[in-house]
Amino acid sequence: xxxQAAERKAAEKMLNGVDVGKLFDTIELVKKQPEIAKFNFRIxxxxxxxxxxxxxxxxxxxxxxxxxHEKPFELDEDEPPLLLGRDLGPNPVEYLLTALxxxxxxxxxxxxxxxxxxxxxxxxxxxxxxxxxGFLGLDPNVEVGYQSIRVYFKIDADISDEDKEELVRMAxxxxxxxxxxxxxxxxTVELDRS
Numbered sequence: 001x002x003x004q005a006a007e008r009k010a011a012e013k014m015l016n017g018v019d020v021g022k023l024f025d026t027i028e029l030v031k032k033q034p035e036i037a038k039f040n041f042r043i044x045x046x047x048x049x050x051x052x053x054x055x056x057x058x059x060x061x062x063x064x065x066x067x068x069h070e071k072p073f074e075l076d077e078d079e080p081p082l083l084l085g086r087d088l089g090p091n092p093v094e095y096l097l098t099a100l101x102x103x104x105x106x107x108x109x110x111x112x113x114x115x116x117x118x119x120x121x122x123x124x125x126x127x128x129x130x131x132x133x134g135f136l137g138l139d140p141n142v143e144v145g146y147q148s149i150r151v152y153f154k155i156d157a158d159i160s161d162e163d164k165e166e167l168v169r170m171a172x173x174x175x176x177x178x179x180x181x182x183x184x185x186x187x188t189v190e191l192d193r194s
Contacts, residue, residue, distance in 0.1 A: 018113035036063045051079035052088050093146065096181070097126045103177035104151060111170045121156035
């Protein structure tokens with residue numbers, strides 16, 4: 001009986017797959033020690049052939065120390081044959097959409113859990129417009145990156161459409177990737193002379 005009560009209590013703390021108790025503990029800890037909120041994410045990338053690259057993600061810095069992933073992630077990037085690749089992985093602009101979808105989704109789920117809102121299902125669909133004339137250097141008036149990106153969410157939860165729209169706004173407000181993309185984060189690119 002006691003173990004069932006403990007399991008039930010633990011399950012009550014879980015909402016949308018998020019341990020809400022730990023989430024609030026983390027928030028309180030960051031309030032007391034803001035320096036633990038500083039993170040540094042990093043990857044290495046190696047060109048393989050043509051448009052094929054392989055990114056490796058081994059560790060990150062956060063909460064004042066380096067944390068190794070249980071096993072390194074290897075992500076292949078390539079171009080489809082139409083863009084002279086061999087289609088050995090998503091292309092980089094597809095990874096950007098993937099990162100945006102994942103970050104908006106995580107933001108929406110974590111903030112929903114913190115508000116006590118149970119989400120049964122959450123799906124998104126993204127698409128973006130890109131004109132190759134920018135990449136190819138054929139027209140200086142054409143943007144080199146995405147000209148626009150659209151994100152559509154389907155939320156299955158027992159809340160009003162207005163509340164769902166508020167969750168979507170909240171996801172945008174708190175998503176690091178959304179804010180990085182929509183606010184043009186400064187990026188420096190240098191030759192590594194080591």
